[in-house]
Amino acid sequence: MNLTLRIWRQQGPDAQGAMSTYEVTGISPDMSFLEMLDTLNEELILRGEEPVAFDHDCREGICGACGMVINGQAHGPERTTTCQLHLRHFADGDTIDIEPWRAAAFPVVKDLVVDRSAFDRVIGSGGYVTVPTGSAPEAHATPVPKAVADIAFEHAECIGCGACVAACPNGSAMLFTSAKIVHLNSLPQGAPERESRVLEMVGTMDDEGFGGCTVTGACTSVCPKGIPLTSITTMNREYLRALGKSG
Amino acid sequence: MSSYLDYTTGDALVDTKAPGGPIAERWDRRRFEAKLVNPANRRKHTVIVVGTGLAGGAAGATLAEQGYRVIQFCYQDSPRRAHSIAAQGGVNAAKNYRNDGDSVQRLFYDTVKGGDFRARESNVYRLAQVSVEIIDQCVAQGVPFAREYGGLLDTRSFGGVQVSRTFYARGQTGQQLLLGAYQALSRQIAAGNVETHPRTEMLDLIVIDGRARGIVARDLVTGRVDTYIADAVVLATGGYGNVFYLSTNAKNSNATAIWRAHRRGAFFANPCFTQIHPTCIPRSGEHQSKLTLMSESLRNDGRIWVPERAGDTRSPAEIPEDERDYYLERIYPSFGNLVPRDIASRAAKNVCDEGRGVGPGGQGVYLDFADAIARMGRDAVAAKYGNLFEMYERITAEDPYRVPMRIYPAIHYTMGGLWVDYDLQTTVPGLFAIGEANFSDHGANRLGASALMQGLADGYFILPATLADYLARTPNDEVAADHPAVDEAVFAVTDRLYRLLSNNGDRTPDSFHRELGELLWDECGMARGEAGLRKALDRIPALRAEFWERIKVPGSGTELNQSLEKANRVADHLELAELMCLDALHRAESCGGHFRQESQTPDGEAARRDDAFSYAAAWEFTEPGAAPVLHREDLVFEHVHPTQRSYA
Secondary structure (H helix, E strand, C coil), rough: CEEEEEEECCCCCCCCCCCEEEEEECCCCCEHHHHHHHHHHHHHHHHHCCCCCCCCCCCCCCCCCCCCECCCCCCCCCCCCCHHHHHHHHCCCEEEEEEEECCCCCCCCCCEEEHHHHHHHHHHCCCCCCCCCCCCHHHHHHHCHHHHHHHHHHHHHCCCCCCHHHHHCCCEEEEHHHHHHHHHHHHHHHHHHHHHHHHHHEEEHCCCCCCCCCCHHHHHCCCCCCCCCCCHHHHHHHHHHHHHHHH | CCCCCEEECCCCCCCCCCCCCCHHHHHHHHHHHHCCHHHHHCCCEEEEEEEECHHHHHHHHHHHHCCCEEEECCCCHHHHHHHHCCCCCECCCCCCCCCCCEEEHHHHHHHHHHHHCCHHHHHHHHHHHHHHHHHHHHHHHHCCCCEEECCCCECCCCCCCCCCCCEECCHHHHHHHHHHHHHHHHHHCCCCCCCCHCCCEEEEEEEECCCCEEEEECCCCCEEEEECCCCCEEEECCCCHHHHCCCCCCCCCHHHHHHHHHHHCEECCCCCCCCEEECCCCCCCCCCCCCCCCCCCHCCEEEEEECCCCCCCCCHHCCCHHHCCCCCHCCCCCCHHHHHHHHHHHHHHHHHHHHCCCCHHHHHEEHHHHHHHHHHCCHHHHHHHHHHHHHHHHHHHCCCCCCCCEEEEEEEEECEEEEECCCCEEECCCCCCCCECCCCCCCCCCCCCHHHHHHHHHHHHHHHHHHHHHHCCCCCCCCCCHHHHHHHHHHHHHHHHHHHHHHCCCCCHHHHHHHHHHHHHHCCCCCCHHHHHHHHHHHHHHHHHHHHEEEEECCCCCCCHHHHHHHHHHHHHHHHHHHHHHHHHCCCCCCCCCCCCCCCCCCCECCCCHHCCCCCEEEEEECCCCCEEEEEEEEECCCCCCCCCCCC
């Protein structure tokens, strides 16, 4: 199949960006979206042009590195990561727009690559259990009901790709942050830091320039791991509870 | 220059620092005899940790908790993305929660035997001991392992082991363990105890007065090449399976850090030992960029077959039962489809080599669930394997409930790596290698769910103890910023980057990588023979010369330049590949996942040769393209006696 790609090219963080148009021909519908970009890049290199920069690594939907807005949708038309999107979901002759995540807290590094280090700082402000190595109690000392473990797992699945932020009209990181808070706050291991965790992480999220949540639900509709919207409401409840305790 | 094949043999590696005495007491003894660093003095020591996977993340977090100054590097945008995150199955531990007869002794035994008797007993015993603490640590961190209704941890069996000792978090165990380590590391970064450098790649090791004293690293965003000085350097950079181009590894996993360290004096052990995983989705064409693993658990209910007749292109439904060859059930009646990874992999290759492979390119065999669906019902199959079937359908657009899956073996994990002693120290004092980057614990083969165990054992528990001993025994002296060794390393790095950027040839980095990978897969993959290895050893230097003549890297070195990163890594792959082939050529025995055509039993099974090859082969670098020096570490088996494996 043949495709026309309109790709956001931006040389660096301070450079002006613009859409550039490329034709790719003889593409197989079995290719992943990233393999199609690989093919384009091989051609660009041989023509002496700079290939399109994009983040990627595991290419099996779990590392969270790849991320781009495809035809206006984070990760494209299928609810999965970009590496697991295949060209059979497009038609021969299609024109496809490819842009980076756009959010104030995710500055563009180059082309489709953005800086998501704000996520790491959110985690660093409370997204952990304080347990130095070697001081852990026997694993069976604290039973965790299966239902609780399942809720924790469902939220721990977040891969930190940033699609939720990219899809949100406010550039909010509520889904990302709430996923970690619900994961840890629902477990007995996370209980001692339950209040400080939510207060600190929400504070960091605001400081990093992520927007507020107006419950549009755009985040969950693009989340490749299906983190539910109830995650945010649970976080809000935890936040109010913690405020009450600290006040 | 001498021929690469004319390697010489140097002194044997005799002192592994493993203490003597009863094997169950060795780790305790080593820890007791190790010198300690006073808590108040720890902040005076700086340690560089390269890599943030299970081993590196765990080590960085633990060393920082203990009070050392840690400088940590990863080439990804965040320490949360290392390839450990993609491990699916689980992590082994000798907890014996099932009361099914498991013990440290049994995990030790299974691991030595599973490694086909090419691992060091003392290390493996320690790994089994520490496994118990790993689970405690991870649970305390909030890792959401699967639970029983009573609230206790659930376990499952894995890879033909007879006890249920594998702890898991659905099919995402690696992700959950890695995030646990990442969170612990993030806490230390936020506390100011770890200086972190994401999107930064180590490109050389700085060795001064025979000790590792720092690294040269390139900021991948700005292109800046900087030096970092420390009292010790820890490499936790993973394996080198990507040298094959197509593998189950993440695309950016590479060999540069360990290869640069090898060039600076660290011996490289057993480079030809590669694990092949039998159940991957076959490649769909020339454009394929990587291979996706399907969980091995599918072999519990799926039946593997190919058409009886070569060149049969009918759809699977049109091939009647009596024209199918269920070859594993036929050749290995007592184990059938559940033979170990290496046996299943080689059998698939053999039937494909006979022209009986299925799917595009004939590089695939059927994994058929029709019988299981008829026997258990579609719903029961869906409950067990639903997510895997979904993943398969997403990638191939074929519905495995209706047509058999196609699978083929793929490169999965490298057992070779930098040689380390019992302290996880390489032959360069002050340079440590942990996790998949070292060679130590898996022998010639790795059991399922033991990679995660080793990464965490090294990072959380073993390295922090042995590194303290090194720091306590070594003078805490300063390195002058303008030391000639620092300048020389920076010059070597920048000169190479300049050569790559200024060459302006006509071939892309990927085109070389693909060609090298195909050569290695054909000649140094699942089956190797002397003629093929010699052919590869002839071709690789020519390909390397061609690389430096024809490589084309657009852009500059002062910004994000992914082609430059790639070319720089492929240059190292081109050198490592030669050592892999030489190691494979010299080891004229079949062992683990490595089948040597000249060493087989009369019925075509792998024949290990303990009389001649019961050692780890540690290679010393001499100069580029010149023959290396082989140092042997003899392996002594006092507790698990080597026996030939049989699955007939």
